[in-house]
Every structure is written in structure tokens, then in C-alpha cells.
Amino acid sequence: MSERIYGQARVDGITVILYLILVICGFLSIYSSSHGSESFSFNLSTQYGKQIIWITASIVLGTVLFLIDVRFFEVFSYGIFGFWMILLFLVIFLGREVNGARSWFAIGSFRLQPAEFAKFGVALALSRYVSDIDTDMKSRRYQIITALIIILPIALIVLQGDAGSGLVFLSFIMVLYREGLSGSILIIGLVSIAVSVLTIAFGFIPIAAGLVVLGGIISAFVYTNIKVFRWLWIILAGCILFSKGVDFAFVNVLQEHQQKRIQVMLGIIEDPQGLGYNVNQSKIAIGSGGFWGKGYLQGTQTKGDFVPEQHTDFIFTSVGEEFGWIGSTTVIVLFVLLFFRISFLAERQRSKFSRVYAYCVLSILFFHFLINIAMTINLAPVIGIPLPFFSYGGSSLISFTVLLFLLLRLDANRENELDSLSY
Amino acid sequence: MTNNQNRSAVIRLIIVLFAFVLIVKLFYLQVISDTYAKKAASLSIRTVTEFPDRGLITDRNGEIIVFNEDAHDLVVHFPFRRDEFDIESFCELVRMPADQVEERLQSAYESRYNGKGLFYKNLASSDFARVQEGLFQFPQFYIESRSDRKYKHNVAAHTLGYVAEISRYELDRDHEGYYDIGEYIGKSGLEKDYEKHLRGTKGKQFYLKDNAGRLKERYNDGLDDTKSVVGEELNISLDVLIQEYGEKLMQGKTGSIVAIEPSTGEILAMVTSPGYTPDMFAIKNLGNNYARLVSDKSKPLLNRATSSMYPPGSTFKVAMALIGLQEGVISPATTFSCNAGFHLGSLTVRCHGHAPRPNVKYSIQTSCNAFYCNLYREILHQDRFANIDEGYTNWRSYLKRMGFGDRLGADLSSENRGNIPTSDYFHKVYGTNKWKYSQTISMSIGQGEVLLTPLQMANMAAMVANRGYYITPHFIRGDSIPEQFTKKNETGIERRHFETVIDGMRAVMTAGTGFYVQIPDIDICGKTGTAQNPHGENHSIFVAFAPKDNPKIAIATVVENAGYGATWAAPICTLMIEKYMNRDSVSLRPLVEQRMFNPVSPNPVASHE
Known part of the structure; x- marks a missing residue:
């Protein structure tokens, strides 16, 4: 062991290969959805032309990371976090409004979305804080600061009017779970989501009544055990209170278009021409792909520009239409392989910072992957977040690349880390 | 460590579970359901x-x-x-x-x-x-x-x-x-x-x-x-020349003309009046004309040639004579007495002035009513029949074989059946087993319950011209026409009996009711008819074929409320025949033609029924 501790580890080739495959598939999909009917020409003013620039820039930046001292990011993690928080704050006032959200800086033709890069800053800050040797995980102070690191960017992004991008940070719960957060919190989270959805779908009264009936039925079996009986009703009472709260928040806090969006997603209202238009077209494009797909560049819905925002948030529709179920499943499997690899990399880190950071990367990528694909097939509400490595756009591609390549940088250096930093 | 390893496994499990949900939903959308493929096609493909x-x-x-x-x-x-x-x-x-x-x-x-x-x-x-x-x-x-x-x-x-x-x-x-x-x-x-x-x-x-x-x-x-x-x-089998000519002849009149080529059953002309011109129903004109023509009281949309039914009047005597001869109840030489009509108790069927004891030929030539009243009785009351029902049914079966009382099956969907009642019908009208031939005797001269369409009348003329059979009238021509339009429909009447009847029909033209409209060059055989019409003036009817040997055309004309058959229907028929046979040659009788074209100044031709 000892002679390898200070040895030089190599860049993880499997991750790089998976990354390249996904980026190339993404480029091909963007080409398909934006090439028009003219034959291929290398034209940098087109969307696929620009994407080539972004891909090149991403790879260059990813490589540059390897030239920077590996300690830099850990040392300056709070500084990087602070920098992006300031930008997130400024964009509220200085940003250009696009689709009702003020989340873009525009300088000439160059546009930058700080929310994309903020993920990187938050991931670093969270890793640094959680892995800090002084941090006492059991203390209330630790828990509050951890929560603040996550909630601050969410608040700023929600203020920009881009609630969808803000939700991404909730995925860090996965990191916290890995680092010891009680599993019951996850269960509470899942029960909360279930109660929320049911309340919005059916209203407070039926849910409350249903919970009482459920409690009555269970009581019939457990009334002999006074302790279980008591807890049962405490939990049910909590659920009913929570349901009332959700009902109140849904009606009084959310704006009408947000309510509608959620209702459309839950299938409570049909709206194929309005809010549901994108999803409807997206489902038609994907659904018409069949088992084998219509063939590359043969998608009728893709060619006819039927799916709005196809090259960005709805890029998966191009895969679904032209490569069918086989292609969609292949892409999903590729992502899952990447996630497994990241999880594997995470677990082999000696430094806690590296491990926490790896899980941050995993949770961000997984959340984007899950919500993006789910929204194209109407399993999640349409929140405008991109599919990592696929969707058109410099900000998101560069940010995801930097996020992943820093992990590779840390991983390549893992043997130089002190064992004692991890447990 | 074990706890943390478990947690990393839980995370992987969650990833796999969510991915699995996506894959299953995609499988439903893409492979199981076909609604999206259909929607995609309707959105993105224009046919x-x-x-x-x-x-x-x-x-x-x-x-x-x-x-x-x-x-x-x-x-x-x-x-x-x-x-x-x-x-x-x-x-x-x-x-x-x-x-x-x-x-x-x-x-x-x-x-x-x-x-x-x-x-x-x-x-x-x-x-x-x-x-x-x-x-x-x-x-x-x-x-x-x-x-x-x-x-x-x-x-x-x-x-x-x-x-x-x-x-x-x-x-x-x-x-x-x-x-x-x-x-x-x-x-x-x-x-x-x-x-x-x-x-x-x-x-x-x-x-x-x-x-x-x-x-x-x-x-x-x-x-x-x-x-x-x-x-x-x-x-199609129409001859535009005579179709046009026929429509011109029928202008201002109500009725129809049907002409058939006997040897093939091909319909040469089918005129109905009042009518309309086909271009009124071209797509671009239809909207302007349809409602008006539908509500027109003169019913121009009705195809009278196939849909209207008339008592055939004396033209029916041709069929009667043929049945009588075939049944053997008369021979060409048989005569019945006619005392200015048929008398039975209080019943009298009046007749016109002619020599008193007509035979078959002469009865057709002069359209003797008494002859056919007697013949009807003879046909129905033969010794071999146990009762009148048997006799009547036997008589009726001849008529059915001549194409009466049923749709002929022409390739035109507006055909009517006409009417030849069954004996059951008379049981209902006169009480079971109470009816006698005398109650229905008007049928023997083509009145009463007997109703024929003009197409059936023309078909009868074709059947006589063919000496015993007809081919279902039709318009379609060509080598591959359906068998139903080439098959001979036999009437069961022997060829020899036709010569007698045809001689009578020829005599109609040379010395009888059609004398004034005969055409010297063409041996036309015809029979006039005047159908009594309880609603008004009698219908003028004429059936004919020509030439007598190797006939080329069989024709029937009905002019509603126009009086005697010889007055209107006969000249129209003979003009049509002449036009068809002689094509471009000018009519021999421009005066007759002129009178037909201009019905407001009728110049009645003296005629006998």
C-alpha cells in the first residue's frame, strides 16, 4: 500500500468515454433537430455549429482543470460559492428577461446563465463544509448551515422567476443521505410528496377523510398496542395538517400559471393547446418513434419543428422519435452507467471532500436526467432544465463538464490524499 | 463503513428504479400505444x-x-x-x-x-x-x-x-x-x-x-x-341522335319514350318529360338548380320511363293474344262475336265499329274489346283447371315471364315493378273464393289492376320482335358485360304463334289504328293503346317494333292525358323509328313532326282505338 499512496493515479477512462458518447449523441440530436432541410455544412452560426464551439470549449476547460492545483478548489470553495451567489443576486436586477425569467446575463451576443454555474459553487461549498473536520454533524448549527448552503441559491433562483432550476439543489438531499442524514427524513420527504400530490389532485377534504378512514382501519388491528396506536394517530394528524398546509399554499401562494402547470402535469386538467402544448407535442414525437424509431434525420415531428424548445429542454424527443424505444432505452442505460461509475468513483475516494463532491455531481446529474426525461413523457411538470451533455447551450454544457471533470481531477489525485481525511 | 456502503447501494437502487420507470413509460408510449403515431402522422404528413x-x-x-x-x-x-x-x-x-x-x-x-x-x-x-x-x-x-x-x-x-x-x-x-x-x-x-x-x-x-x-x-x-x-x-347503348330527337318530340308533354334494340336488349333511347338537362346538375350548377327541381310540381326529377306505372290499355292485347294461342284456347282462325262490345248480364265492355266476328289478327288490327273479354274467360276457365285460381295463376305466370309485375333488372336503379295482382289479392277484395273472371275482366284489355312501366311496355315490344324471348334491357355495352344482360329470357310462347300476332300488328299500321302514321319504307308493327285515367284525360300509348323481319328497334311511348294512342304516342313512335332506321334522311312527314314539336296546336288525327 505505502508505495502507492503517493503514486500517480490516472484519469478514469470509463467516465471520459461515457461522457464523450453522451456529448456526441447530444450533438447528433441537436443537428437533427436544427439542421433544416439543407445538406450538412459546417456553419458556426447554426445551432449545431455553435454546439461544436461549446463542446470544444468544454473539453478545453475540462483539460485546463488538470493544470490547476488540486487543492485550489477545496481551498477556494467558499470563494467560488460566494462569487456565484453574488452573480445570482445581480442577475435578478441586471438580467435579461427570457420566457418570464430573469436568469440570463447578456453581454452582446454572449449570454450566461449563472444558475448553471452556481451548481458547481454550491457543490464545492457543500463538500467543503460537510467534509470539514470541525463540522459536527450532530449539532444543530451544522444542520442549519448545511441547509442554508442549499436554500440560499434556491431562494435567489426562485426570485429570478426560474423555480425549475432552483429545484435542482434539492437533489443534494441524496448527498446528505449518503453522509449520514437519517433515512426517516427521506421517508418523511416521500410521504410529504405523496400527500402533496394527492391533496392537489383531490383536494384537502377527501384526503383528510381518507386518512381518518385509513387510521380507523389500521386501528382495528393495532388498538391493543397503545404505543403504536398513539404514534399512528400522531403521524396521521401530522399528515392531515400538512395536507391542509399544501392546500393553502397551492391556492394562496402559487401563481395561477404555476397551479395550472402542476394540474396539467397531474392530469387534472387537459390543455393540449396551452400549457400542455409542449408536453403533448413531445409525447407525440416520442410516442411515434415506435420500437426502432423512424431513423436518423427521418423524424417527421423533428423535421417539422413540432416540439417547441426541442434542441434545448426537449432534446430527448429527437432521440425518442428517430431511434425509438431502443434508442431511448440506450440513452437511459448510458446515463445509468455513468451514474454507477460516479458512485463507484465516489466510494473509492480517500478524501471526504472528494467523496462528498462526487455525490454532489451525481445528484445534480441524476436530478437533471430524471426530471428532464420525465417531463418529456409527462411524468414530471415542465420545468426548464436541460438534459446533461445533450441539450443545446453553452452554459449548461460547460457547467456540467467542469462539474464532472473536477471529479475526474480529484479522482486522478486520490492516492495523494491522506487516508486520515476519510474514514 | 457497512452502513455507508448500504447507503450507496440504496442510492444506486433508487437510480435504477427511477430509470426503470422511465423505460417502462417509454415502452408504453412508443411500443404499446399507437395513438401517438397516428397523431404524429396527422400533424406532420399532408396527403x-x-x-x-x-x-x-x-x-x-x-x-x-x-x-x-x-x-x-x-x-x-x-x-x-x-x-x-x-x-x-x-x-x-x-x-x-x-x-x-x-x-x-x-x-x-x-x-x-x-x-x-x-x-x-x-x-x-x-x-x-x-x-x-x-x-x-x-x-x-x-x-x-x-x-x-x-x-x-x-x-x-x-x-x-x-x-x-x-x-x-x-x-x-x-x-x-x-x-x-x-x-x-x-x-x-x-x-x-x-x-x-x-x-x-x-x-x-x-x-x-x-x-x-x-x-x-x-x-x-x-x-x-x-x-x-x-x-x-x-x-352505353344510347343512340344520342334519337335520344335528342325523342326529347325534342316530348317537349311540352308529360310522358316517356323507351326504345330497345330487341336482339341485344340494349336501350337505344330513354326519354322522360318534363325533365331537365344534365348540365343543370354539373357540380358547379347543382347548388342553383337542385332545390328548385326537387320542389317543382311537374316532377322533372322523376324518371317516368322506369318509375311511372300506367294501365297498358289495348297494347296489352298483344300479350293476351299470345297467351291464348299458346294455351290452345284459340287458333289463328278462332273468332268471337262482337256486338259493339262484350255483354254479360248487366256488364258491358264497349267496342268500336268494325266487322262483327273478328279473328286474332283482325282483333289486334281493330283493337276489338269483346274478343279479349271472351279470350280472358277461355284462358281462365279451361277444363284442366280445378278452379279460377289455377287458371288465373297460369295466366299470370305468362305475364311474369314477359317481365311484367317485377323489376326487369336493368342497370338503372329507379325501376318500378308495375303490377300484376295475385289471385290472393282478389280473394281479399271480393271475399275468399268469391271472385269471378267477370269482376276482373277489364284486365283483359289492359285496364284495371294491370300496371306497366314504359320500360316494360318497350320490353314487351322487344319480346314480340324476338318472337318469344327478351334480353334484360340495359345500357352497358362491351365484351365483358354481365351474363344477366346477354341471357335470353324465354316466355314459353312458341315462335309460330307470334306470326299471327305480328301480322295483326302490321295490319294496325297498314289498315288499322296506326294507318295515318305509317312510314312507307319501313314495315312497322305496332299497337295503340288508350289507358283510361280516372284522374283526367286518357293516356296515349303506343308500342311498336320495326322492321317486321329482323327487327332493329322496339319502342313504347306514353303521353299522359293526351287522349287516343294514335293521336300522340303513335306518331312519336314512328318518327323515332324512322329517325333511327334512316338516320339523317329527312322525315317523310314534316307536318306530323311539326305537330309533335308544337303540341299547343293539335290537329287531331282521326283514329279508332
Whole structure:
């Protein structure tokens, strides 16, 4: 062991290969959805032309990371976090409004979305804080600061009017779970989501009544055990209170278009021409792909520009239409392989910072992957977040690349880390 | 560590579970459900239909009767992109005020089918060129061209029928799914009966379109496209020359003419009056004329030649004589006495002045009523019959074999049955087993319950001309016509009996009721009839065929409320025969012709029934 501790580890080739495959598939999909009917020409003013620039820039930046001292990011993690928080704050006032959200800086033709890069800053800050040797995980102070690191960017992004991008940070719960957060919190989270959805779908009264009936039925079996009986009703009472709260928040806090969006997603209202238009077209494009797909560049819905925002948030529709179920499943499997690899990399880190950071990367990528694909097939509400490595756009591609390549940088250096930093 | 390893496993499990949910949902959307594929096709593929020219209709001499001219519809595609629609320049292009454009857009939207709505039907040819030229600015509009019917000879409307937009009812019954809403189909007459023959096959071209309905390119490189196939020519048996002539003769009269070529059963002319001209029902005129003609009290849409039923009057005596001879109850030499009529107790059937004891030939020549009253009794009361029912049923079966009381089965769907009652009918009317031949004796002279259509009367003439059989009358010609139009329908009456009857019919022309309308060159055999009409003036009827040997034409004419058969129907028949036989040669009797053309100044021809 000892002679390898200070040895030089190599860049993880499997991750790089998976990354390249996904980026190339993404480029091909963007080409398909934006090439028009003219034959291929290398034209940098087109969307696929620009994407080539972004891909090149991403790879260059990813490589540059390897030239920077590996300690830099850990040392300056709070500084990087602070920098992006300031930008997130400024964009509220200085940003250009696009689709009702003020989340873009525009300088000439160059546009930058700080929310994309903020993920990187938050991931670093969270890793640094959680892995800090002084941090006492059991203390209330630790828990509050951890929560603040996550909630601050969410608040700023929600203020920009881009609630969808803000939700991404909730995925860090996965990191916290890995680092010891009680599993019951996850269960509470899942029960909360279930109660929320049911309340919005059916209203407070039926849910409350249903919970009482459920409690009555269970009581019939457990009334002999006074302790279980008591807890049962405490939990049910909590659920009913929570349901009332959700009902109140849904009606009084959310704006009408947000309510509608959620209702459309839950299938409570049909709206194929309005809010549901994108999803409807997206489902038609994907659904018409069949088992084998219509063939590359043969998608009728893709060619006819039927799916709005196809090259960005709805890029998966191009895969679904032209490569069918086989292609969609292949892409999903590729992502899952990447996630497994990241999880594997995470677990082999000696430094806690590296491990926490790896899980941050995993949770961000997984959340984007899950919500993006789910929204194209109407399993999640349409929140405008991109599919990592696929969707058109410099900000998101560069940010995801930097996020992943820093992990590779840390991983390549893992043997130089002190064992004692991890447990 | 174990705890943390477990947690990393839980995370992986969650990832796999969520991925699995996505894959399953995708499998449902893409593989199991086909609704999305259908929706995608309807959104992104535009089918441009290429309508073939409908088949021409030609007459027996190859003369074109019906051909086509192009008609153009302006069609709009939905969903309509209003933001890309420059209504001002569109109004300028179609020369229509904006509110009218809006109105038409709305109604096109309401009646749209597969994203296609009819904006303007039948552009005038002057508008068509201009609109087509400017239409490139409005990619959501396009022109669909069809052919409309045009008539070189504007005749035989009822026979030809017309073409119009397919109805909801017809669409529902289109089990092969050939038609789309808004398409055209033969509605009546031969256009309907030979729809499949005439329509050809539509071609289809598939184009990709984008979300604004703009055509982008051929779908699947045009591999799924089909070419249209022009409809086949329909050669029909009409002779336009006499059809036109017949319609002219029947102007101002109510009734019909049917002429048949006896040897083939081909219908040479079918005239019904009052009528209309086929171009009134061309697609571009239909809207203006249909409602008016439907509500016209003179019923111009009714095809009297096949649908109206008349008592055949004395023309029926031909059938009676043939049955009597075949049954052996009379011979050519048999005579019955006629004392200015038939007398039985209080019953009297009056007769005209002629020599007192007519035989068969003379009875036809002079149209003796008494002869046929007696003959009717003889036919029904033969020794071999146990009762009158048997005798009557035997008599009736001859008539049925002559094509009476049933649809003949011509290739025209408006045929009526006529009427030859069953003996059961008389049981009902007169009480069971209480009826006698004398109660129904008026049938023996073609009155009473007997009703024939003009087509059946002409068919009877053809049957006599053929000496015993007829071929189902029809319009279709060619080598591959159905067997039902080539088969001989035997009447069961021997050939020898016909000569007697035909001699009588010849004598009608040379020395009888048709004397004044005979034509010297042509041996016409005919029989007049005057059908008593309880509602008004008698119907004038005439059946004939010519020439006597090797007949070329059999004909029947009915002129309603026109008096004696010899007055109107007979001259019309003989003029038709002459026209058919002698073609272009001028009528021998321009005076008669003139009188027929101009019915307001009748110059009655002295005649006997």
C-alpha cells in the first residue's frame, strides 16, 4: 500500500468515454433537430455549429482543470460559492428577461446563465463544509448551515422567476443521505410528496377523510398496542395538517400559471393547446418513434419543428422519435452507467471532500436526467432544465463538464490524499 | 463503513428504479400505444390527393356524351397560423372583403377534415389563374383540382345521373374506405351504377409539413405515393341522335319514350318529360338548380320511363293474344262475336265499329274489346283447371315471364315493378273464393289492376320482335358485360304463334289504328293503346317494333292525358323509328313532326282505338 499512496493515479477512462458518447449523441440530436432541410455544412452560426464551439470549449476547460492545483478548489470553495451567489443576486436586477425569467446575463451576443454555474459553487461549498473536520454533524448549527448552503441559491433562483432550476439543489438531499442524514427524513420527504400530490389532485377534504378512514382501519388491528396506536394517530394528524398546509399554499401562494402547470402535469386538467402544448407535442414525437424509431434525420415531428424548445429542454424527443424505444432505452442505460461509475468513483475516494463532491455531481446529474426525461413523457411538470451533455447551450454544457471533470481531477489525485481525511 | 456502503447501494437502487420507470413509460408510449403515431402522422404528413379524370361516357356509335372539365377548389390548412397570415393582401388576391374571408375561414374550420378545410368551392377559371399565381405567399392555402362533368350532348339526364359531394350516409357505407369527406361520387343513374368503373383510382402524394403547415419535402422520398388512374370510358347503348330527337318530340308533354334494340336488349333511347338537362346538375350548377327541381310540381326529377306505372290499355292485347294461342284456347282462325262490345248480364265492355266476328289478327288490327273479354274467360276457365285460381295463376305466370309485375333488372336503379295482382289479392277484395273472371275482366284489355312501366311496355315490344324471348334491357355495352344482360329470357310462347300476332300488328299500321302514321319504307308493327285515367284525360300509348323481319328497334311511348294512342304516342313512335332506321334522311312527314314539336296546336288525327 505505502508505495502507492503517493503514486500517480490516472484519469478514469470509463467516465471520459461515457461522457464523450453522451456529448456526441447530444450533438447528433441537436443537428437533427436544427439542421433544416439543407445538406450538412459546417456553419458556426447554426445551432449545431455553435454546439461544436461549446463542446470544444468544454473539453478545453475540462483539460485546463488538470493544470490547476488540486487543492485550489477545496481551498477556494467558499470563494467560488460566494462569487456565484453574488452573480445570482445581480442577475435578478441586471438580467435579461427570457420566457418570464430573469436568469440570463447578456453581454452582446454572449449570454450566461449563472444558475448553471452556481451548481458547481454550491457543490464545492457543500463538500467543503460537510467534509470539514470541525463540522459536527450532530449539532444543530451544522444542520442549519448545511441547509442554508442549499436554500440560499434556491431562494435567489426562485426570485429570478426560474423555480425549475432552483429545484435542482434539492437533489443534494441524496448527498446528505449518503453522509449520514437519517433515512426517516427521506421517508418523511416521500410521504410529504405523496400527500402533496394527492391533496392537489383531490383536494384537502377527501384526503383528510381518507386518512381518518385509513387510521380507523389500521386501528382495528393495532388498538391493543397503545404505543403504536398513539404514534399512528400522531403521524396521521401530522399528515392531515400538512395536507391542509399544501392546500393553502397551492391556492394562496402559487401563481395561477404555476397551479395550472402542476394540474396539467397531474392530469387534472387537459390543455393540449396551452400549457400542455409542449408536453403533448413531445409525447407525440416520442410516442411515434415506435420500437426502432423512424431513423436518423427521418423524424417527421423533428423535421417539422413540432416540439417547441426541442434542441434545448426537449432534446430527448429527437432521440425518442428517430431511434425509438431502443434508442431511448440506450440513452437511459448510458446515463445509468455513468451514474454507477460516479458512485463507484465516489466510494473509492480517500478524501471526504472528494467523496462528498462526487455525490454532489451525481445528484445534480441524476436530478437533471430524471426530471428532464420525465417531463418529456409527462411524468414530471415542465420545468426548464436541460438534459446533461445533450441539450443545446453553452452554459449548461460547460457547467456540467467542469462539474464532472473536477471529479475526474480529484479522482486522478486520490492516492495523494491522506487516508486520515476519510474514514 | 457497512452502513455507508448500504447507503450507496440504496442510492444506486433508487437510480435504477427511477430509470426503470422511465423505460417502462417509454415502452408504453412508443411500443404499446399507437395513438401517438397516428397523431404524429396527422400533424406532420399532408396527403395531397390527385383526383383522376372521371371516365368518359360514349354512345353506341362512339359519340362522346359526357366528358370533363377541371374545377378548382381553394383549400385551407389547419391549424391556421394567424400571425403568419397577411389578410390584407389575401383579400386583394381573392377579391373579397375581409369580413367575408373571416366568415369563410370560420366555416372552413368548422367543416375541416384531417386538417383540411374548404375555403372556396369552384373557382371561376378567370380567378383560378390569378389566385394560383399569388398563392405562394400563403403557404397554408392551396388549390385542389377535380374534374367536373361537361356534356357534349345535353341529354338523357335521368339516365346519365349526376355527380355530387358524398353524403355522410354514403361515407358510412363506404366499407372499403375509398372516399374522404368532401369528395365526389355518382349520385344517380349510370354515374351511380357504374361509379367504380367511371371513378378511376385516386392518387396520393405524401408530403412532410412543418408546424405551420408549410410543405417541406416528399415523405419517405415519395416511396409511398400512388399514381392516379383515369376512370374507364363507359360505352352505353344510347343512340344520342334519337335520344335528342325523342326529347325534342316530348317537349311540352308529360310522358316517356323507351326504345330497345330487341336482339341485344340494349336501350337505344330513354326519354322522360318534363325533365331537365344534365348540365343543370354539373357540380358547379347543382347548388342553383337542385332545390328548385326537387320542389317543382311537374316532377322533372322523376324518371317516368322506369318509375311511372300506367294501365297498358289495348297494347296489352298483344300479350293476351299470345297467351291464348299458346294455351290452345284459340287458333289463328278462332273468332268471337262482337256486338259493339262484350255483354254479360248487366256488364258491358264497349267496342268500336268494325266487322262483327273478328279473328286474332283482325282483333289486334281493330283493337276489338269483346274478343279479349271472351279470350280472358277461355284462358281462365279451361277444363284442366280445378278452379279460377289455377287458371288465373297460369295466366299470370305468362305475364311474369314477359317481365311484367317485377323489376326487369336493368342497370338503372329507379325501376318500378308495375303490377300484376295475385289471385290472393282478389280473394281479399271480393271475399275468399268469391271472385269471378267477370269482376276482373277489364284486365283483359289492359285496364284495371294491370300496371306497366314504359320500360316494360318497350320490353314487351322487344319480346314480340324476338318472337318469344327478351334480353334484360340495359345500357352497358362491351365484351365483358354481365351474363344477366346477354341471357335470353324465354316466355314459353312458341315462335309460330307470334306470326299471327305480328301480322295483326302490321295490319294496325297498314289498315288499322296506326294507318295515318305509317312510314312507307319501313314495315312497322305496332299497337295503340288508350289507358283510361280516372284522374283526367286518357293516356296515349303506343308500342311498336320495326322492321317486321329482323327487327332493329322496339319502342313504347306514353303521353299522359293526351287522349287516343294514335293521336300522340303513335306518331312519336314512328318518327323515332324512322329517325333511327334512316338516320339523317329527312322525315317523310314534316307536318306530323311539326305537330309533335308544337303540341299547343293539335290537329287531331282521326283514329279508332
